[in-house]
Amino acid sequence: MIGAGIIGLAAAWWLQRCGHAVVLVDPASHGPQPEGSGSSAALGVLMGEVFHRSSGRAWQLRQQSLQLWQQWCAELATAGQPVPHRQGLLLLAASAQEQERLEALALNRQALGMAMELWQRPALEALCPALPRGALAGLFSPRDGQLDPLAAMAAFRHDGQARGLELRADRVAALERRNGRWHLSLQGGGGLEAPWVLVAAGLASPALLAPLGHERPLEPVLGQAAELEVGPELTTTWPASVVWRGINLVPRPQRRLWLGATLEPGLSADPARWNALRQLEGEAPEWLAGACVLRRWQGLRARPVGRPAPLLELLEPGLLLLSGHYRNGVLLAPASAAWAAELIATASP
Ligand SMILES: Cc1cc2nc3c(=O)[nH]c(=O)nc-3n(C[C@H](O)[C@H](O)[C@H](O)COP(=O)(O)OP(=O)(O)OC[C@H]3O[C@@H](n4cnc5c(N)ncnc54)[C@H](O)[C@@H]3O)c2cc1C
Numbered sequence: 001m002i003g004a005g006i007i008g009l010a011a012a013w014w015l016q017r018c019g020h021a022v023v024l025v026d027p028a029s030h031g032p033q034p035e036g037s038g039s040s041a042a043l044g045v046l047m048g049e050v051f052h053r054s055s056g057r058a059w060q061l062r063q064q065s066l067q068l069w070q071q072w073c074a075e076l077a078t079a080g081q082p083v084p085h086r087q088g089l090l091l092l093a094a095s096a097q098e099q100e101r102l103e104a105l106a107l108n109r110q111a112l113g114m115a116m117e118l119w120q121r122p123a124l125e126a127l128c129p130a131l132p133r134g135a136l137a138g139l140f141s142p143r144d145g146q147l148d149p150l151a152a153m154a155a156f157r158h159d160g161q162a163r164g165l166e167l168r169a170d171r172v173a174a175l176e177r178r179n180g181r182w183h184l185s186l187q188g189g190g191g192l193e194a195p196w197v198l199v200a201a202g203l204a205s206p207a208l209l210a211p212l213g214h215e216r217p218l219e220p221v222l223g224q225a226a227e228l229e230v231g232p233e234l235t236t237t238w239p240a241s242v243v244w245r246g247i248n249l250v251p252r253p254q255r256r257l258w259l260g261a262t263l264e265p266g267l268s269a270d271p272a273r274w275n276a277l278r279q280l281e282g283e284a285p286e287w288l289a290g291a292c293v294l295r296r297w298q299g300l301r302a303r304p305v306g307r308p309a310p311l312l313e314l315l316e317p318g319l320l321l322l323s324g325h326y327r328n329g330v331l332l333a334p335a336s337a338a339w340a341a342e343l344i345a346t347a348s349p
Contacts, residue, residue, distance in 0.1 A: 001198045002172045002184070002208065004029045005039035006153055007322050008200035010333035011340050013156040016165045018341050023192060024160075025184065026201075029167040031157060032150075038202055038329060041299020043225060043258050044149040045241055045248050046331045049114055050091055050105065050141045058308065061335040066143055068334030073147070079162070081155035084253075088240030089144035090119070092135040094283075102139040109141075116141050130238050132283045146241040146250050149330050168192070172201075175208055175319075182318055198320045198340055203302045205311075205323040214315050217305040218324050220267055224274050224298045225260025227252070228291040245281045249288075257291070261299075263327075269298050301326050312339050314347065 001012045004026035012024045033040040048066035053059050073085045093099035102118065109116040119138040124131055131138075161167065171187040175197060182197040199205050206216050232255070242249045250258040259280075262273040274296075280288060304311050304324035310332055311324035320343065322336045 001025065001200060003200035003202060003205075003323075004031070004153075004157075004167070005033065005037060005200065005202055006042070006149055006329055006333045007039075007202075007325060007336055008198070009153050009156040009160070011198055011200060011322060011337040012165055013160040013163075014334070014337035014341055015344070016160050016163045018345070020344070021164065021166075022160075023166045023168055023194070025168045025170055025172055025186070025192070027169060027171050029169050031153065035297070036299055038299050038301055038325075039149055039153060041223060041225065041261070041297055042149045042330045043248050043250050043260050044147045044152070044330050045089070045243075045250065046145050046147065047089065047243075047328065048331060049109060049116065049144050050089060050139065052105070054108060054112060061310075061332055061339075062328075064338065065332050065335040068338060069147065069331075072334055076152075076155045076159060079155075079159045081159045083147055083152045083155050085145065085147040086240065086251075087142060087145040089141045089146070089243065090240050091139045091141070091243045092124075092131065093137045093139075094132075094134055094245050096136065099137045102137060106139055114143070127239060130285065130287070131242065132244055132280060132285055134283050135244070140239070147330070152330070152333075172208060175199075175212060177212075177316070177318070180317075194318075196318045196320065196344055198322055200322045202323060203300060205302075205321065209315065209321065212316070212319075214321075216307075216311055216313075216321065216324070218302040218311075219265065219305055220300040221303050221326070222264040222266060222269055222298055222300055223261030224264070224269050224277060224296070225258060225262075226278070226293050226297070227295040228257045228259060228288070229294050230255050230257045230291045231287050244283070247277060247280060256294070257288075259288075267300070301329075310336060312336055314343060317347075320344075 001024045012022045016022045048062040106118040117140040173187045174185045176183045184192040303326045309326035313321045
């Protein structure tokens with residue numbers, strides 16, 4: 001396995017659990033990831049059911065992931081590696097058009113038998129002043145939610161190691177197929193050999209694959225986020241993680257709130273986008289506007305060019321790509337891992 005972000009760690013853990021001997025290679029295999037990596041910057045919001053489609057591959061992956069996260073969190077907790085996980089997501093409508101969209105989504109999901117509630121103004125009033133006053137309506141999705149990505153990665157790493165997962169702190173310099181097996185050259189010297197190689201190196205995946213003739217370009221989309229210290233309003237009335245104008249507000253223990261994330265194509269952060277985020281696009285409730293910023297960070301998402309996210313592909317015998325998860329790598333980590341395990345179980349390398 002190449003890459004110890006949330007995708008590589010989840011897949012390594014799951015494959016080890018399925019009975020495979022897995023070696024996970026990443027300069028940061030023992031953690032933490034370098035600053036700016038996707039997984040350690042993520043807010044962990046799981047948008048499985050509040051998705052604009054209700055069929056197709058992306059929908060199936062989201063459904064499967066939600067279910068697997070439930071199971072996996074329970075299993076990891078039993079193994080002494082709890083992953084803080086909070087169910088429920090409230091999407092707020094900032095315009096009549098958005099309200100219409102949420103109403104249509106609620107009807108569609110209810111027709112599919114899903115428990116999704118549309119909250120009108122009176123229900124939202126009860127949550128003020130915690131919510132932005134401009135909210136016209138809300139869609140509450142009880143099965144979606146949020147989990148702590150750093151805790152999830154630590155849990156996969158520790159439980160994986162307890163099950164025999166080998167962590168190698170090195171960088172893969174090149175891949176080559178010889179006599180039906182994959183040879184990995186490591187930057188630190190030496191190499192590894194295996195029947196299967198899974199490339200989960202995020203934005204660095206294309207550089208490993210291009211010499212093999214597989215062009216899978218990924219473009220970086222930067223996200224800025226912050227942790228704030230907030231007053232008691234949040235702890236008493238806040239129903240769940242909230243999404244307002246595409247911005248996530250994630251309640252955290254000890255009166256903390258995660259706020260994020262901007263969507264900025266490219267590698268550099270724009271201070272104006274930070275200001276807009278901090279002010280909740282000009283609609284920050286008083287308590288939020290006055291809250292103290294404890295920590296700010298940024299990270300890069302990998303967006304596939306010319307292909308839908310994520311890239312889950314068998315590129316040639318024994319070579320799997322799990323990358324390009326763009327905005328939903330935390331959500332889709334379990335389904336990506338399950339996809340790889342199923343493929344390895346049914347195909348020969
Ligand atoms: C600010 C922000 C907020 C986000 N919020 C959410 C959210 O709320 N919900 C959600 O689902 N998703 C969210 N995402 C998206 C999510 O973080 C990504 O989709 C996910 O982290 C991608 O994980 P990854 O493992 O593919 O990549 P990465 O986390 O980038 O990991 C790739 C790893 O590969 C390693 N690597 C690179 N090259 C090599 C090499 N040659 N050899 C060995 N190792 C190598 C790197 O060191 C790195 O550790 C967010 C992203 C950002 C930036």
